[in-house]
Amino acid sequence: MIEWLIQQQIVLSVTLALLITLEHFFTAKIGVKLMYKLWGILPAVLVLNNLPSSFTSIATDSFTRYVVGLNPNVVVADSLPLLLLWWAGVATIFAVIVTQAIRLGRSVTRKAPGSHSSCDNIYYANAATTPMLFGFIRPIILLPTQFANTYCPAQQRLILEHEQTHYQQCDHLWNSAALIITMFFWFNPLVWFGFRSFRINQELACDNRVLQNKNSEEKLLYAKALIRCAEHASTHLNTYPTFGEKSTMIKRLNLIKQSTPRSKLFAMAAVFTATALSANVALANLPAASVKADSYIPTPPIVRVAPVYPSSAASNNTEGFVLMQFDITETGATDNIKVVESEPEGVFDESALQAMAKWKYKPRIQGGQAQRQTGLTVQLDFKLGPDSDENATNTDIEKASVSQTR
Numbered sequence: 001m002i003e004w005l006i007q008q009q010i011v012l013s014v015t016l017a018l019l020i021t022l023e024h025f026f027t028a029k030i031g032v033k034l035m036y037k038l039w040g041i042l043p044a045v046l047v048l049n050n051l052p053s054s055f056t057s058i059a060t061d062s063f064t065r066y067v068v069g070l071n072p073n074v075v076v077a078d079s080l081p082l083l084l085l086w087w088a089g090v091a092t093i094f095a096v097i098v099t100q101a102i103r104l105g106r107s108v109t110r111k112a113p114g115s116h117s118s119c120d121n122i123y124y125a126n127a128a129t130t131p132m133l134f135g136f137i138r139p140i141i142l143l144p145t146q147f148a149n150t151y152c153p154a155q156q157r158l159i160l161e162h163e164q165t166h167y168q169q170c171d172h173l174w175n176s177a178a179l180i181i182t183m184f185f186w187f188n189p190l191v192w193f194g195f196r197s198f199r200i201n202q203e204l205a206c207d208n209r210v211l212q213n214k215n216s217e218e219k220l221l222y223a224k225a226l227i228r229c230a231e232h233a234s235t236h237l238n239t240y241p242t243f244g245e246k247s248t249m250i251k252r253l254n255l256i257k258q259s260t261p262r263s264k265l266f267a268m269a270a271v272f273t274a275t276a277l278s279a280n281v282a283l284a285n286l287p288a289a290s291v292k293a294d295s296y297i298p299t300p301p302i303v304r305v306a307p308v309y310p311s312s313a314a315s316n317n318t319e320g321f322v323l324m325q326f327d328i329t330e331t332g333a334t335d336n337i338k339v340v341e342s343e344p345e346g347v348f349d350e351s352a353l354q355a356m357a358k359w360k361y362k363p364r365i366q367g368g369q370a371q372r373q374t375g376l377t378v379q380l381d382f383k384l385g386p387d388s389d390e391n392a393t394n395t396d397i398e399k400a401s402v403s404q405t406r
Helices: 002-030 032-038 041-048 080-106 153-168 171-184 189-211 216-232 246-257 264-284 311-315 349-356
Strands: 057-059 062-068 074-076 108-111 122-125 132-134 140-143 303-305 320-328 334-343 364-366 369-382 398-404
Touching (some): 002 032, 002 041, 002 080, 002 189, 032 189, 080 108, 080 132, 080 171, 132 153, 140 153, 153 171, 153 189, 153 216, 189 216, 189 246, 334 349, 349 369
Parallel strands (some): 057 369, 062 369, 122 140
Antiparallel strands (some): 062 398, 074 303, 132 140, 320 334, 320 369, 364 369
């Protein structure tokens, strides 16, 4: 899992840096609607970066040799602490989301009167400090209990139109995708900056759609409602889109006040850049034309389980070896294991095969994609004592470094 997370960081970071830069400096020039749609390239490039590569493999005839003694042990990579740390971060974020959902759900008091809107999914909630779209599957609109006393009827209609626009744009689904990406890659600082930029673009796109046919007076009422709502809004990052998010306020007010003309040149350049990035990720995962076997030497296994020395062989002072051929899958597991040669025949085979099935290697990465490796061989020498020819000092050490045989 840690290897997979690391593999995603280059394409994830480059895409996030591009989108954050476009949002911060060029939203008005590109257009808020198009800028919001450009965020769709983030999940797209992650999918493209993980397309199955079952039709590609790296053929190699590398040979590795190990000595097996009477006291087998297990060699395990030190990635377990990192994996536990990652799971702790995922669990913490998930707990925050669930806690927030429970708190908001329990605070719902009653359904809003039908005079607010023709929709029947509007409720009052004590824990809602600002209007919001609540829920990820079948969302509802939550209003503060003092909503009717805080805003005039015209402002109430505009605010409800804003929240219904979130629903029509399927923002609850996009927020779900954004939170999943944030949970999986929480250790990357760009993910958090990207989440904030995404939410800014989301609110700007919603404002633009609500105000596109409104007059100056309605736009002024809308801006005043934003400011009043921000005064009561919570300061912590909310997992649900809220009308009065303070982090988006200045940019939203500036775009309402100043109508910056959209530049077709900037829009075309942004679309071209996003398309080029996606195409580059897709092309990088195409099978390579050819891979020379002698250009790649597999690293030692990150998990190496030594075979159990058969008791019958030990009691008869029998020594020998097992030569096996195997593949390394895209995840680093061993596969297609078979005995090529053994001496004495059949004595150590079963023990060697059982152990080899538990070995794990670091996946071979090419073009940002894990590749299957085929035709590797390993020889396990079963010895009751140190090998005097090699001056071995440990019965479970690598006898020979990886070498190529042709």
